[in-house]
Amino acid sequence: DIQMTQSPSSLSASVGDRITITCRASQSISSLLNWYQQKPGKSPSLLIYAVSRLQSGVPSRFSGSGSGTDFTLTVSSLEPEDFATYYCQQSYSPPLTFGGGTRVEIK
Amino acid sequence: EVQLVESGGTLVQPGGSLRLSCAVSGFTVSSNYLSWVRQAPGKGLEWVTVIHSDGKTDYADSVKGRFTISRDNSKNTLYLHMNGLRAEDTAFYYCATSTVGATYGDFDYWGQGTLVTVSS
Numbered sequence: 509d510i511q512m513t514q515s516p517s518s519l520s521a522s523v524g525d526r527i528t529i530t531c532r533a534s535q536s537i538s539s540l541l542n543w544y545q546q547k548p549g550k551s552p553s554l555l556i557y558a559v560s561r562l563q564s565g566v567p568s569r570f571s572g573s574g575s576g577t578d579f580t581l582t583v584s585s586l587e588p589e590d591f592a593t594y595y596c597q598q599s600y601s602p603p604l605t606f607g608g609g610t611r612v613e614i615k
Numbered sequence: 616e617v618q619l620v621e622s623g624g625t626l627v628q629p630g631g632s633l634r635l636s637c638a639v640s641g642f643t644v645s646s647n648y649l650s651w652v653r654q655a656p657g658k659g660l661e662w663v664t665v666i667h668s669d670g671k672t673d674y675a676d677s678v679k680g681r682f683t684i685s686r687d688n689s690k691n692t693l694y695l696h697m698n699g700l701r702a703e704d705t706a707f708y709y710c711a712t713s714t715v716g717a718t719y720g721d722f723d724y725w726g727q728g729t730l731v732t733v734s735s
Contacts, residue, residue, distance in 0.1 A: 542722075552660065554721065561715075597722075602662075606662070
């Protein structure tokens with residue numbers, strides 16, 4: 509199975525900050541890497557698929573990059589609604605696997 | 616508009632069985648990949664199983680041999696049949712599908728989830 513390792517597991521930031529979350533795969537997953545946002549009590553929602561493709565309706569302050577085994581999610585300027593937990597996920601081969609999550613909290 | 620609505624979650628004893636349902640609207644269940652993803656309370660996401668449009672299925676090792684995914688085209692509904700339930704199966708169960716990407720795992724639609732609690 510492909511292991512997905514996210515870091516950090518949590519971070520504190522302020523509105524307007526730029527944040528970066530990293531995700532590392534245990535083997536190459538080409539460009540088949542997705543990012544999800546989940547708010548408490550809600551279902552996850554797709555932010556970015558195929559490394560850098562912004563899902564419809566997602567603000568342009570979110571961006572993704574990387575290839576092979578190393579990937580990043582960047583939020584250029586945090587808004588209040590961005591405080592949530594973020595997960596990376598590989599869709600390269602079954603079993604599909606998720607990272608452990610990064611909780612973004614208000615400083 | 617695509618909608619996924621899960622039901623069937625409840626409290627069940629260890630070793631028991633349960634069937635979850637996911638009512639689909641906006642597309643036909645036979646035309647797209649559909650997955651179940653679960654999340655233990657306060658924990659991360661775990662993919663459970665997928666049924667492909669051609670009927671092929673895949674499972675996580677943690678549920679292989681105990682869970683079965685199926686669909687009813689006439690009811691446009693996805694199911695998850697769970698047998699031999701264990702405490703570690705306690706989770707919110709989401710059905711999810713992909714309409715955007717090149718793979719079945721780019722989940723752009725999710726249901727609201729249904730809670731399965733395995734406890735005596």
